């Protein structure tokens with residue numbers, strides 16, 4: 001039985017299901033309980049599941065993230081919510097120096113089955129301390145998995161899948177996607193978190209994107225189709241480990257690629273994908289790989305400036321036309 | 325130069341408790357093992373067989389040995405990069421520690437960690453953490469797991485230095501442990517220095533117990549140069565944590581006789597200050613205490629020393645003759661293999 005829900009409700013349903021199915025699972029973060037979550041994801045769960053499992057934490061990102069690591073080592077399956085990706089920088093010590101290293105540094109004795117969720121991205125006029133897309137930084141780190149659900153099914157299914165992983169998994173929920181509608185099953189199945197997805201089949205060019213930018217890439221593909229350009233659109237879904245096979249197979253078919261990434265261009269994840277294509281499918285290319293990224297500016301507040309800073313369907317269309 | 329707060333460390337009633345002889349000799353042996361292990365490590369380091377950072381524990385042995393006596397096999401331990409003493413006192417073999425420092429696969433962390441990152445999960449030794457303060461949140465989480473799983477008798481002992489008390493994670497961790505009533509025993513090894521920065525050059529308030537009080541945590545200040553004082557205080561503190569389920573902080577006043585690490589020329593303190601502290605050498609003081617009571621003879625000491633020398637020679641031999649991890653396995657332990665998934 002399918003039901004229609006928002007992205008936000010889908011995550012809530014997955015949280016509820018996970019906690020009902022496994023007594024080791026609990027949620028911990030700032031304002032996840034009484035407040036209901038800064039993005040209302042966990043709204044009502046405190047009343048259903050109680051304060052032990054929907055655990056309000058003080059403003060100590062580094063320490064409650066580290067406590068998540070310790071609790072995972074101690075036999076629990078914690079889910080840590082960090083309000084937004086910009087605040088996660090206060091927890092980077094625990095993430096990079098502990099969560100990602102403990103397995104290797106202990107010679108394989110430890111596993112850290114920790115799930116960390118946070119909102120990321122711009123487009124809501126939240127300015128330069130609440131709007132960035134730093135997923136690519138996380139994807140740089142060996143020892144963790146990086147998931148970026150772009151639809152309602154993935155929002156729910158990826159959380160269930162993440163809880164089955166023995167190593168730390170980071171889920172980046174784009175803040176503009178929370179009201180997005182879609183369908184989930186009554187009983188949420190774990191999503192496949194090993195593969196990218198082809199969201200639209202095409203033969204002329206490959207648009208590679210993830211998270212909220214994917215929706216813009218799909219809009220761009222629609223308008224390109226009106227002019228007879230059939231774009232194939234890939235949702236990366238998982239930034240680490242990256243499913244390069246799907247990218248390379250598509251590029252080998254279309255011979256052109258544009259990467260759409262909300263992060264800044266310099267040193268970006270888009271650069272990584274471009275390099276992978278260049279290294280592994282150079283002979284397949286009929287044009288240089290192109291990137292549509294955010295402008296190199298801290299996110300501005302004013303609407304016209306923010307719009308100009310972010311990738312938009314028309315900038316994607318222009319990038320495609322320049323390659324044809 | 326830091327004022328040596330001899331007076332701020334509580335004067336332990338010059339060790340008047342009667343210990344049974346066997347236990348006393350055990351404590352002495354454990355401290356001596358650490359001392360000789362560290363001397364051996366320094367020696368092997370100068371031969372180039374141990375590389376990277378090497379932080380010696382010489383002078384602080386009473387802290388690890390005394391504290392460890394209050395912990396059960398189920399308790400969990402989180403330590404720092406200066407953790408050789410804790411690891412030995414917890415029962416991790418000198419062989420596997422020496423091999424770890426050599427970078428051999430037979431090391432307690434398969435040679436992935438070296439001197440600063442000893443792990444042994446079979447002994448609930450959750451590692452040496454080399455980001456100052458970085459182990460405290462993990463200790464809080466381990467204790468949270470025990471609380472949530474109703475492991476009522478289990479506590480987590482978290483060792484850290486005075487320097488760590490300047491980090492935000494220290495205050496956050498103490499607050500979280502107190503707020504959530506978690507069974508963490510915070511063990512602050514106050515050796516008066518964080519590398520070359522003396523306590524009073526780093527803190528406006530140098531009393532670490534007061535910092536604990538400000539976070540709502542009970543605390544006690546202990547003479548960390550006295551094995552019996554440390555042992556007794558840790559028993560009390562651990563018992564408090566076990567019975568209340570709440571955190572406790574012990575501030576252990578101690579001193580490192582050697583430089584911060586093998587790379588440190590030790591320019592920031594005087595020879596006089598070091599000499600003053602060496603008078604309080606925890607091993608010498610305890611030996612003297614036992615001799616005065618007729619519990620230790622020259623022959624006892626000689627036999628302890630020879631057993632330890634033998635153990636350490638063997639450890640070096642073991643490390644020397646152990647194999648390296650095959651390079652093909654370089655990335656094997658980055659993620660858990662498929663088979664490990666639940």
Ligand SMILES: Cc1ncc(C[n+]2csc(CCOP(=O)(O)OP(=O)(O)O)c2C)c(N)n1
Nearest residue numbers: 406454455456485486487488515517518519
């Ligand atoms: C976050 C961080 N900052 C700086 C360092 C470099 N460093 C290593 S040990 C140390 C001193 C720590 O002193 P303390 O906590 O008192 O421990 P001790 O070495 O005296 O045992 C410093 C500054 C580090 N490892 N981590």
Ligand SMILES: [Mg+2]
Nearest residue numbers: 485486517518
């Ligand atoms: Mg110190």
